[in-house]
Amino acid sequence: MAEACNLVTVHRVTGVINVPRIIRIRSHSPSTETVYVRLLLGQTPKLWEEAADALAVALKAERVGVERVRPQVIALIVQRSEPFTQVIIPPDLPGDADAASLGRVYLGETEHGTDWNAPLLGQHWLVGGATGSGKNSVTWMALRACAPLIRDGLVRVHVINPKGTELNALKPVSYRYAENDADIVELMGSFWETMQGRKRVLAEQGRRTFEMSRETPLDLLIIDELGAVTGYGDRSLTRGVQAVLPLILSQSRALGGSVIGALQEPTKDVIPQRDLFSLRVCLRATSAGHVDMVLGEDMRRRGALADEIPNVPASAGIGFVVKQRSRTPMRVRAAYCDDSDIAELVRVAGWPHTELTTAVAG
Numbered sequence: 515m516a517e518a519c520n521l522v523t524v525h526r527v528t529g530v531i532n533v534p535r536i537i538r539i540r541s542h543s544p545s546t547e548t549v550y551v552r553l554l555l556g557q558t559p560k561l562w563e564e565a566a567d568a569l570a571v572a573l574k575a576e577r578v579g580v581e582r583v584r585p586q587v588i589a590l591i592v593q594r595s596e597p598f599t600q601v602i603i604p605p606d607l608p609g610d611a612d613a614a615s616l617g618r619v620y621l622g623e624t625e626h627g628t629d630w631n632a633p634l635l636g637q638h639w640l641v642g643g644a645t646g647s648g649k650n651s652v653t654w655m656a657l658r659a660c661a662p663l664i665r666d667g668l669v670r671v672h673v674i675n676p677k678g679t680e681l682n683a684l685k686p687v688s689y690r691y692a693e694n695d696a697d698i699v700e701l702m703g704s705f706w707e708t709m710q711g712r713k714r715v716l717a718e719q720g721r722r723t724f725e726m727s728r729e730t731p732l733d734l735l736i737i738d739e740l741g742a743v744t745g746y747g748d749r750s751l752t753r754g755v756q757a758v759l760p761l762i763l764s765q766s767r768a769l770g771g772s773v774i775g776a777l778q779e780p781t782k783d784v785i786p787q788r789d790l791f792s793l794r795v796c797l798r799a800t801s802a803g804h805v806d807m808v809l810g811e812d813m814r815r816r817g818a819l820a821d822e823i824p825n826v827p828a829s830a831g832i833g834f835v836v837k838q839r840s841r842t843p844m845r846v847r848a849a850y851c852d853d854s855d856i857a858e859l860v861r862v863a864g865w866p867h868t869e870l871t872t873a874v875a876g
């Protein structure tokens with residue numbers, strides 16, 4: 515196999531063929547395995563990345579990703595078939611604020627059969643993907659983790675929903691909610707003012723880092739259709755948003771402001787400061803170019819084949835993230851919140867509010 519893919523070396527004098535040694539194979543599931551390979555002298559991980567397509571054909575695999583493990587050792591992620599054949603059910607909502615850890619939010623599963631978690635506190639998330647790819651699943655999972663914290667006043671949700679769809683279920687539990695252009699610009703402006711106010715509070719308290727409390731809650735800004743508000747929307751909208759969004763993205767993390775943005779058509783002009791989003795997820799994409807635009811340079815070549823995810827409902831929620839440590843793409847699937855899961859999250863997040871409304875109505 516290595517020979518067919520030009521991954522062997524030949525001794526110049528003796529003519530002996532050196533074949534890279536397989537150190538270990540780990541099977542995560544019938545569909546995915548990791549093969550650890552010791553590189554031959556003179557070989558680079560990049561050489562193997564460039565041979566990934568040929569390796570996939572030779573191994574009869576759908577995809578081969580190449581991960582740098584340590585000097586001279588790489589791991590080949592060999593995906594033979596779709597690892598995610600079932601919809602992933604979200605775990606129970608955390609019952610109380612203590613149980614909800616925003617340092618480690620459960621989002622779904624990885625191709626290695628492990629939980630897919632990501633920190634939300636002090637982080638921004640970007641979710642790219644074609645229409646119908648399931649972008650909102652990631653947002654809903656973040657909100658489920660936040661539900662008891664919203665109820666207890668420790669998290670405030672600011673929602674920008676230009677399409678007025680699905681996320682409108684959040685209206686009753688949102689601190690701020692906007693659908694039309696003027697309201698969106700106003701909401702963004704007030705979010706930035708909140709962050710500036712927070713800066714003053716922290717300075718007065720002599721603190722440099724934010725701690726989540728009722729006085730200083732986590733302000734979570736959710737932007738559905740980031741592209742519309744930063745790029746291809748009406749000029750008054752995009753101008754207003756562009757005036758503050760870069761400031762919010764660059765300064766709010768340490769002040770208790772997090773942003774989750776969803777994006778359909780990832781192009782340069784609509785992704786503001788991509789690198790400020792610490793978690794970037796690329797679900798099914800319509801073009802190869804979109805993948806690197808969301809995940810970062812070279813990620814498609816290194817195995818994030820999001821544009822090859824079939825455009826069928828059974829693929830919703832499947833995509834790629836980049837492992838922080840090795841900078842290698844990893845296939846993931848977000849858990850799916852159905853209408854009853856969303857209703858439950860809104861009920862828990864809005865509990866005192868709902869109680870109050872019921873009491874008044876009664």
Ligand SMILES: Nc1ncnc2c1ncn2[C@@H]1O[C@H](COP(=O)(O)OP(=O)(O)OP(=O)(O)O)[C@@H](O)[C@H]1O
Pocket residue numbers: 601602643644645646647648649650651778827830831832847848849850851
């Ligand atoms: N994580 C998931 N697992 C399984 N199915 C999902 C998942 N997420 C979404 N779906 C299914 O895919 C459909 C499309 O999802 P959704 O509308 O969230 O996609 P989207 O990317 O937000 O699309 P748009 O950009 O058009 O709003 C949903 O109606 C649901 O049936």
